[in-house]
Amino acid sequence: MEIAPFDLERWFAEVEHDADIMLAESGVRPLEASRFDTDPGELGYVIPTAGDPDFRADVGALHERTVEETIFTCGTQEANLLAFLALVDSHAVVVTPTYGSLTALPESFAEVTTVPLAEPDWTLDSDAVADAILPDTDVVVINNPNNPTGRYHDEAAMRAVYDVCADNGTYLLCDEVYRLLAEEPQPPVASFGRYGVSTAGVSKSFGLAGLRFGWLCGPPAVVSAAENWKDYTTISPPAFGQHVARQAFDRRDELLSENRELAAEHRAIVADFLADHGLGWSAPDCGVNAFIEVPDGFAGGESFCRSVVKEESVVLAPGEAFNQPEWFRIGYGLPRAELETGLARLDAFLARHA
Template sequence: MDIEPFELERFFDRFEHDADIMLAESGIESRSTAEFDTDPGELGYVIPTGGDPQLREQVAARYDRSGDEVLFTCGAQEANFTTFAALMGEHAVTVAPTYQSLSAVPDAFGEVTTVDLDPPAWTLDTDRVRDALRPETAVLVVNNPNNPTGRYLDEATMRELYDIAAANDTYLLCDEVYRLLAEEPLPPVASFGEYGISTSSVTKAHGLAGCRFGWVAGPSEVIEAAANWKDYTTISPSTFGQHVAKQALDREDEILAENREQARDHCERVDEFLADHGMSWREPTGVNGFPTVPDGFATGRAFCEAFVREESVLLAPGGAFGVPDRFRIGFGLASEELTEGLARLDAFLTRRV
């Protein structure tokens, strides 16, 4: 089993430690531990290892499913990995551009066909998705809202994708880590029917990346197979992460209201900045956007490397998502950091004129 190097993570590894400002962070600003009770008691395994049954029932309710149809994991990354390991046979279809693991992991188990969103609005031609499916296609993969573009496919499109997948006896897996940052979140894919699978976490929308707490919701046979793989990865979710995540989910309305307001305000600021500097994007849902590279740079990588070296502010090159003439900007960080990051970007671009 071979897997491609994770290009985005390798790029971050080169620069993130020494950069003053992370302007490519893909989630909302992290919350303080001071908001939570941080004493879970004994730091043993979570028992049962699939997660606290009462909390699983609470999470399952948002998908119109039972607690046995939810598995708690160490972040959405493990939720996706164990689900792909459980599902993959010969073939998968992934909508791109997307977070690399959503294509690289299934590709490590079988073969992946990608169907590209069409810029600049990042629309999806569902007929192309239908044409990409094969009789042996195990899973159709979508990230909605999308990382890196911020495109939020509407409910009609998502239900059409579900119908296309179900008619082919194929599961539709949707990574929904940004769903709850939307002002009006769509129903989750796991609530669509027996072929629907949703993965998510408290990382991106709740600001709790350090909890490493996520989940997969879907049909019982998928959950059981993913749990079998999880026995070979982390065994159980984090005791500490589950303890804090439960408190966050109990306060979810309050936390999400604050985070959506911050995301909305920051998005407006970045939109104005980009327009002032001759760059364009499709205004995103969530806290990631995918602007065009500024004039004078051949690729997003050249731009991002020059910027971090001169101004110690890190952006993400679009090439890490297969789109070399774009870059990803994350605007969920603290307001004062966003202000400083944009000021340094302004100074950098002004020098280049």
């Protein structure tokens, strides 16, 4: 088994530590630990290792799934890995651009066909997905709301894709880690029916990335297979992560309201900045990410981002990490002062290179 380097994470590992401003962070600014009870008691394994049954039942209910159809993981990343281990054998279809692991992981197991979102609006074309599905396609993979574009594919398009999958006996796996940042979240894919699988966690929408806490909801056979694989990965979710995530989940109306307001305000700030500079973008409608066109005069996203981090100590994400070299990703979920400082430095950079 071989897996490609995770280009986005390798880029961050290279430049993030020494930079002043991280303007490519994909989540909402971290919440203070002081807002929660941080004493979980003994730091042993979580028992049962699938996660606290009462908490799993509550998370599952939001996906119209039972406690047996819900498993807790070490972040959404592990949830996705377990889903692929459980599902992928022959062929997968992945809608792109997307978070790198959603392509690289299935490519390490099987053949993968990618289906691009339709530009310029980055819309989901259910007919294109249908055309890519083969008789032996195990799973179709969609990240909704989308990272890196920030676009939220509408329910009609998602259900159209699900119907095609179900007719073929193919699972639809949706990474929904940004879903709860929507003012009116769409129904999760796990609620669509037998072939729907949802993964998510508290890293992005809740601003609690450090907890490394996520979940997978889906049909019993998929969850059972994922649990079997989890015995060989992390065994159980983190005790500390589950302890704080339970509190955040119980207070989700309060916390999500704060984060939605922050995301909306910061989205407007970035929109005004780009309009002033005449730069096109993906016009995000959910989450805290956006794709921005690389300005003239640069060979591509990496060239642009390397110049920005060298001259202004501001980290952006090159589009090459998403196989889109004419774009770069910005993250606007960071604290307001950092966002404003980062944009001011980007403004100075663009002025010098006009």
